[in-house]
Amino acid sequence: xxxxxxxxxxxxxIVPTIIGFxxxxxxxKKDEKSIIEAMLMGLYFEFVVFELFxxxxxxxxxxxxxxxxxxxxxxxxxxxxSLIINRxxxxxxxxxxxxxxxxCPKILAIISILLILFxxxxxxxxMHEDEDDSNFVAKAVIAIDTNTLFKYSDEGYELxxxxxxxxxxxxxxxxxxxxTLVRIPPAIxxxxxxxxxxxxxxxxxYFIIGKYLFDDDYEKTFMFLIxxxxxxxxxxxxxxxxxxxxxxxxWQGKSILANITIPLIFYIFLKGIGTENNNYYWFMLFLVLxxxxxxxxxxLSLPIIVSGILTFLYIIKDKKISYVFKYLxxxxxxxxxxxxxxxxx
Amino acid sequence: xxxxxxFTINTMINAYDSFKGTGLYVLLFIASIIFVLFNKKIKKNxxxxxxxxxxxxxIINLNPIFTKIYVKILGDDVYWRVYWxxxxxxxxxxxxxxxxxxxxxxYRKFLLIAIVCLLIVVSGNxxxxxxxxxxxxxxxxxxxxxxxxxxxxxNDNEEYKKLVGPANFEIYTRQIDxxxxxxxxxIWGVPPEYSIxxxxxxxxxxxxQEYAFGTNTNYIVLENINISPNDSLSNYNFDExxxxxxxxxxxxxx
Numbered sequence: 001x002x003x004x005x006x007x008x009x010x011x012x013x014i015v016p017t018i019i020g021f022x023x024x025x026x027x028x029k030k031d032e033k034s035i036i037e038a039m040l041m042g043l044y045f046e047f048v049v050f051e052l053f054x055x056x057x058x059x060x061x062x063x064x065x066x067x068x069x070x071x072x073x074x075x076x077x078x079x080x081x082s083l084i085i086n087r088x089x090x091x092x093x094x095x096x097x098x099x100x101x102x103x104c105p106k107i108l109a110i111i112s113i114l115l116i117l118f119x120x121x122x123x124x125x126x127m128h129e130d131e132d133d134s135n136f137v138a139k140a141v142i143a144i145d146t147n148t149l150f151k152y153s154d155e156g157y158e159l160x161x162x163x164x165x166x167x168x169x170x171x172x173x174x175x176x177x178x179x180t181l182v183r184i185p186p187a188i189x190x191x192x193x194x195x196x197x198x199x200x201x202x203x204x205x206y207f208i209i210g211k212y213l214f215d216d217d218y219e220k221t222f223m224f225l226i227x228x229x230x231x232x233x234x235x236x237x238x239x240x241x242x243x244x245x246x247x248x249x250x251w252q253g254k255s256i257l258a259n260i261t262i263p264l265i266f267y268i269f270l271k272g273i274g275t276e277n278n279n280y281y282w283f284m285l286f287l288v289l290x291x292x293x294x295x296x297x298x299x300l301s302l303p304i305i306v307s308g309i310l311t312f313l314y315i316i317k318d319k320k321i322s323y324v325f326k327y328l329x330x331x332x333x334x335x336x337x338x339x340x341x342x343x344x345x
Numbered sequence: 346x347x348x349x350x351x352f353t354i355n356t357m358i359n360a361y362d363s364f365k366g367t368g369l370y371v372l373l374f375i376a377s378i379i380f381v382l383f384n385k386k387i388k389k390n391x392x393x394x395x396x397x398x399x400x401x402x403x404i405i406n407l408n409p410i411f412t413k414i415y416v417k418i419l420g421d422d423v424y425w426r427v428y429w430x431x432x433x434x435x436x437x438x439x440x441x442x443x444x445x446x447x448x449x450x451x452y453r454k455f456l457l458i459a460i461v462c463l464l465i466v467v468s469g470n471x472x473x474x475x476x477x478x479x480x481x482x483x484x485x486x487x488x489x490x491x492x493x494x495x496x497x498x499x500n501d502n503e504e505y506k507k508l509v510g511p512a513n514f515e516i517y518t519r520q521i522d523x524x525x526x527x528x529x530x531x532i533w534g535v536p537p538e539y540s541i542x543x544x545x546x547x548x549x550x551x552x553x554q555e556y557a558f559g560t561n562t563n564y565i566v567l568e569n570i571n572i573s574p575n576d577s578l579s580n581y582n583f584d585e586x587x588x589x590x591x592x593x594x595x596x597x598x599x
Contacts, residue, residue, distance in 0.1 A: 001484060126478035127486035131516050138519040145523030154519060156507070156526030184484075187520045191486035206435070213391065213439050220446055223458075227438040230462060231370075234469030235434075236477070238366025240425055243434065247472045258429040266432050270394050298426055301419060306430050309401055313393045342418070 001192075007182040008193045013201070015079055016042025021089065022082025023287075027280045033089075035097060036204045040264060041284055043201065047291030049074050050177065054170045054294070055340075058150055058162065064143040068177050108222035115229035116203050119247060123195025128248040133190070136252050139172035140186035144179065164344040168337050169297050171253030190251035198250045202259050203228070209263065212271050253295030261292040261303055269310045274318050282326045290333040300338045304331050349409040356421045357412040364428035369468030374399075374433045377440035384443075395436045402430050441465075487517050490591035495521045497587045497594060498564055509557065510566030510592070528562040554581035563597040 020038025023045065050071050057067045138154045146152055149170075150162045172186075175194070179186040182193070203225065210224035235243020245255040265288060272281025285307060292299035311327040314320075365371050381387050382396040405411050406427050416424055441464075445457045482489050491513060498506055499522040508518055509528035518525050550573070557565055565583055569591060579585055583595035 122473055122478065125480070126473075127481045127488075128478055129513075129516075133520055134516040138523070141520055142523040152523075154527075155515075155529070156519065156523075185521070187485045187487065192484045206438075209435055210438075210442075214442070220442055223445060224438050224442040227441050227461065227465070228434055230465045231434050231437060231469070233473070234465050234471055235370070236470035236472040236474070237368075237370050237468065238363060240363040240428075241366065241370070242429055243469075244472055244477070248477055254426070258426075262429060263432065263435060266394055266435065270390055274390060297419075298423070298429075301415070302426065302430055305405075306398075309398055310394065313397055313401075314390075317389065317393055 001184070001188075004182040004184045004188075005193060005196070008178065008189070008197055011178060011181055012043065012046075012197050013039055015075065016040075016046055018042065018079045018082050018086075019045050019075070021086050021093070022078065023283075024280070025082070025085050025089070027283055029277060029280045033093065033096075034208060035093065036208045039201070040205060040260075041287060044264075044287045044291035045078070046071075046075060047174070047294040048287055049078075050174050051170075051291065051294040054149070054173060055168065055337075058167070058170075062149065063147045064149055064173065064176065065147055065180075067149065067173065068180055071177060072181070103218050105219045105222060108219060108226065112222050112225040112229060115226060115233070116199065119199050119229070119233070120196045123199060123247065123250070124192055127191070130249055130252075132249075132252060135166070136172050137175070137187050137190050139170070140176035140179065140190065143173050143176040144186065149173065162344075164341060166297060168341055169253060169294060169299065171256075171295050174294060175251065194251035195247075198256060198260070199246065202246060202250075202263075205260060205263055205267065209267050209270070212267070254298055257292055257295045257298055257302070261288060261295065261299070262306055264288055265303055265306050265310070269307075269314065273310075273314055273323070279326075282330055286330040286333075289330055293334060293337050297341070300334055300341060304334050307331070349413060352421075353409050353413045353416065356416055356424050357407065357409055360412075360425035360427065361407065363425040367468070367470070370433065370437070373437045373440075373464070373468060374431065377436040380440045380443075381436065391439075395432055395439065399431055399436065402427075406430075485521060487520065488513065488591075490589050491517055492521065493589050494566055494587065494592050494594050495525065498522070498525055501586075501596070503563070506564060507560070507562045508564040508566065509560070509562045510564075511568055514566055525564075528557070528560045550576055550578050550581050553578065554583070557583070557597065565595045566592050567595070569593055 017035060017039040019042035020040070021033065021042075023041050024033055024038060050067075053067055053070050053074075057070075135154055142152050142154075142156075143149065150159060150167060153159050175190050176186050178193075179189040182189065184193075206228045207221065207225055210221040210228075211218075214220035214224065232243045232246055235241050235247075238244075242255075242258045245252075246259040249255045250259070265285065268281050268285050268288065272278055272284070275281070289299070289303050289307065292303050307327065307330065311323050315323045378396050378399045381392055382400075412424060415427065441461045445454055445461060448454045448457055481487065483492055485492055494510075495514075495518050498508060498518075506524065507526040507528055508514060510518075515527055515529055518527060553565060556562070565578060567578070569588070572593060577585070578595045582598045584598050585593055586596045587594040
């Protein structure tokens, strides 16, 4: 289990970070190169690549392992290219990280880390039962056990039609993909590994949001993070809240959408849109919107509405009509998948 | 298309009720929107993203025309998820952090931290309770006894495996082994009184046998507390092959 957790960290945190730095380099990002931002960029790049191949492979009746291997090959090539083009940068990144750690206020940092680790521990140790897993987790198991994509229903019968409402968002296959790489069953990946990894990713995102909101004041940032932790731990005021979703069902794509994708869109607009560097952030938005389609069919609505309204507000704020075209380019994949969804529904 | 019916209004109201819950977090969120909009020291883009954007989302979500369009395209059962568009956690945390650091003296900061923590605890409910979490002794996070039964079937030397059991077997069996088929899946739209899965522990054994033969099901699971002392599936062409503390597994006789 420890080895599987370590391998999961490699595939969901370290490899994405390497890829993210590669993208930053290619797009010539001018301001600070945040490790967490790189990690998020790379993670959604992984989602995009998987989604890019998954739907055509369904139409072409390819197998699950063909999909897995194609994704793996692509990710490894991109990671290798990123390592090569950034080979002189990693030392600077490490030194920046060391400097940042020194700036952290010890007590507040320890409290917030302990709270996050507590949530990871609870997700790792305890069971949350959810009937939706008869769909989400079962699909992952079926993909591996039968090496097929949408050939069998959740009960085991051969399907005559593809269930497109969830079919455009095959996050269960991504779970299966990770399961084959870390060599444990998908149910364990979903219920034990993902609650740890994605909680860490979510709070990393909240950390950089806080860092932006408080102008790199680490004391305020860690206090912000502590309050976020407490809000989540006591967020059971309704079972429909995003807080409950993070801590009870983070292996389901829709929970990642609610707790990572949408806050990430807020971060993109807060940090980047409206600055000199905004083409980089528009590209990040493009990746995030496309990658989130893998997570849930809700990605064909909620993130588009969020980014659309924010774009409209920023057009008024910055008086830049060019944002319209950049937004339209960013949502192009979502529109494409949305049209497929409406035609096939 | 834009005539608003009662169903749309109810969908809209139910979605808001689901989001609101006990109401106190939402009050904190509204307070944070007001704080962000009217505090002159807050950056313009923060006002836009947390303040103006949130107001627009409120107006949209509580607009029956938007509800009708959304429901027509994506269905009414997921409409409540529109409230995921709010930056609720981030906005509340931002406001409370700002308030804490507006105090100059250390003792005031500590007092405000204590008040903030108390406010959140009182407004919310602990996620880690028995309703949400249980302890199991496996990494699958599946009931131990259920996992035990499914593992037995999984390792059994049969090419064809089809199982029926109490409702939780329909949820969890194929999360463990995708090669075991289910006689019934998760019950959508089938009233419980018609489902063998919900009634398996109260159905007569003859009825279960007929069901199993009719659906070519070769494995049946019953809960031990519901097994009749006067009769047994063994009398109906099913052999008891495995038993644990909670369940008994029967297999069709050859």
